[in-house]
Amino acid sequence: MSERVSQSINKLKANNIRITPQRYGILEYLIEHDSHPTADEIYKALSDRFPSMSVATVYNNLRLFTEIGFVKEMRFGDASSRFDFATTEHYHAVCENCGKVEDIYYPGLEDVESVTADLTGFKITHHRLEIYGLCMDCQKLDQFSEVK
Template structure:
């Protein structure tokens, strides 16, 4: 994890009048370090041993706060639990249809496609989401 990214996130929270608690820092730090796109429950299970008095509600409340401030992205896929991404750069995802694993697919955003959609529909396009679905390497190996 880049200490600079964490520092920037902490400063953004301070700028928004949000104080930094040890639990909040632990949740934020975990999200900045991981590339696994965890659920709130997974985050709770990872950091709970360090903070045994913390509740899962604390994790949910902080994730909501981080999302509102623009520090994390919530990834929703139908009925499956939301997953959270601490990487706010424009990037795409590959999602395993068997285990639900999500992997970043870092490519430049397709800005031209947004412009075409805007011209074609008259919408003022603010963003887009592109996802690729298939079987991850781990599930593929398990099947053979």
């Protein structure tokens, strides 16, 4: 078990949240796979390991993890949410073609909330930054389609 999984399990136990095998598996998958999966992707990845687990179980656990702050739900305009195990504040680059999401850690944006509050008078609750374009794989595909 990785240190991040172990720490997260200990936090769940400290909050009197029962650690079921399915809950453990979902949390472990989110931590170990940095792919910003959808609930369906998590379900498919774990269905062999937990054949009796339902999609509803995955959604319910993701909702719990989101409520306690372990996971961030990200909506990028398509029909399905993606989930990100949130340990540090970061941003996302999103491929407009295939939907791939990459984390971006950019120093200097930490104070964007306080600057915005100072400039507007808003009471800032949170923020997110997404940058859209084509990932390297889709750029390669796009290059091939232009050659005729």
